[in-house]
Amino acid sequence: HATKRTMADHLRKYESIFTLTSPRMRMIVDAFKDTLELGLEKPKQVVPMIPTFVFGWPTGEETGDFLAVDLGGTNLRVCLVTLQGNGKFEITQSKYRLTEEQKQEEGQKLFDFCAECLKTFIETNLGEGTVKDGEKLPLGFTFSYPCSQERIDHGELIRWTKGFGAANTEGRDVAAMFRESLKRHNVPAELTALINDTTGTLIASSYVNPRTRIAVIFGTGCNAAYMERVGEIHKIKNLGIDDDAQMAINCEWGAFDSFEHEHLPRTKYDQIIDETSNKPGEQAFEKLISGRYLGEILRLVICELIDEGVLFLGQNTYKIEIPYALDTAFLSLMEMDPTEELLMIIGIFTHFFALETTLAERQFFRALAKLVGRRAARLSACGIAAIVSKMGYLETGCSVGADGSLYNKYPGFADRVHEGLQDVFGEKGRNIVTYHAEDGSGVGSAIIAAMTKIRK
Ligand code: ADP
Secondary structure: HHHHHHHHHHHHHHHHHHHHOHHHHHHHHHHHHHHHHHHOOOOOOOOEEEEEEEEEEOOOOEEEEEEEEEOOOOEEEEEEEEEOOOOOOEEEEEEOOOOHHHHHHHHHHHHHHHHHHHHHHHHHHHOOOOOOOOEEEEEEEOOOOOOEOOOOOOOOOOOOOOOOOOOOOOOEEEHHHHHHHHOOOOEEEEEEEOOOHHHHHHHHHHHHHHEEEEEEOOOOEEEEEEEHHEEEEOOHHHHOOOOOOOEEEEEEHHHHHOOOOOOOOOOOHHHHHHHOOOOOOOOHHHHHHHHHHHHHHHHEEEEEEEEHOOOOOOOOOOOOOOOOOOOHHHHHHHOOOOOOOOOHHHHHHHHHOOOOOOHHHHHHHHHHHHHHHHHHHHHHHHHHHHHHHHOOOOOOOEEEEEEEEEEHHHHHHHHHHHHHHHHHHHHHHHHHEEEOOHHHHHHHHHHHHHHHHHHH
């Protein structure tokens, strides 16, 4: 019983540092809203509020065959999407694993790999005659890193995120680089739209649910998109686009509170993650929320307690001391464990880390996972609330299409976001509802490629 009491004492300490109160959330929402507005007003802001040159919502009448390549974070995905009109579609896809080395090598080589995979995909999946000799299929390229765009088929990489660092790519037009690789490998595809997965998710979701106003991704990274009136995007006034036109904005909100760290409650574990990341100071909001980091936050707490002699005394702990050894998927499993003895958690620690645990420790780990997961969901709610309040969607209510493993697989994540929205807005917060979005990087990218074709 001595251990149990100790673990409970420790838990209280972590409860106090990982808990976000409602007043604190409202302060974050206010600062977030100002940041979004600043990003629309001036170029080169921390949260860049990127104009995507995707104009307005789809009609549902878009048709045709489209290729889609998605360079996401963990995988490379290649799809063939057949839009049938009336909001219907068919999709065939393949996934290719990306290695850590590929994420860091020469940028052109990374795009060569994408082109090779696309070529293989076309050869294996497209029947004879789908692409006629000398013809090319339109290709939507989902490239989910912040790019500054002047038109839909072009985009300069502002900076890598999510652990990517391929050389000679930042500052360059990634659409042109990919086109070069497609040419080199003789791939019968023409890159017509460069999009962000968040924008794709926004468009694909509105295709099936017209109440959708916002899309959010909770995967390796965290980001959001929404539709804005061009007149509000002051920084592109010079382009002479009709003020009343609508354009999707890729917020790149993962960067909120970067560098100055004025608004978000960061613990020392968050600071360690930041300092040891390949991009210190950057993506401050994302580092508290996304799948890439949540497991690591919990692992750092465990390591601290190992150092203090509280956990695993006398056991060899080297496996859990490896950075990023604890995937966020383990947090999901810990929270999901249905057994009283927490057998799932026993399994995780014995199989993956060769560690024995007591019941009190397992209860502690689960409670800790809950704190970290809950904080992430509540911070996400702050971001959504900022867009809702900026756009005045609270009264009428709106749907928020959400995607990514964290949203789809982490138990209770959506409920915690909804709870957070009610803590910010009170009862009216119920008007804002998230739901599992349509596939943005496949279907969304195809719809955008089709919308572009119609527009031309
Ligand atoms: P993408 O790389 O395109 O963002 P995902 O949406 O699948 O892909 O996100 C991957 C991230 O989700 C990884 O950081 C991983 O740790 C996390 N993840 C994977 N499975 C789960 C799960 N079951 N529960 C919570 N997080 C998960």
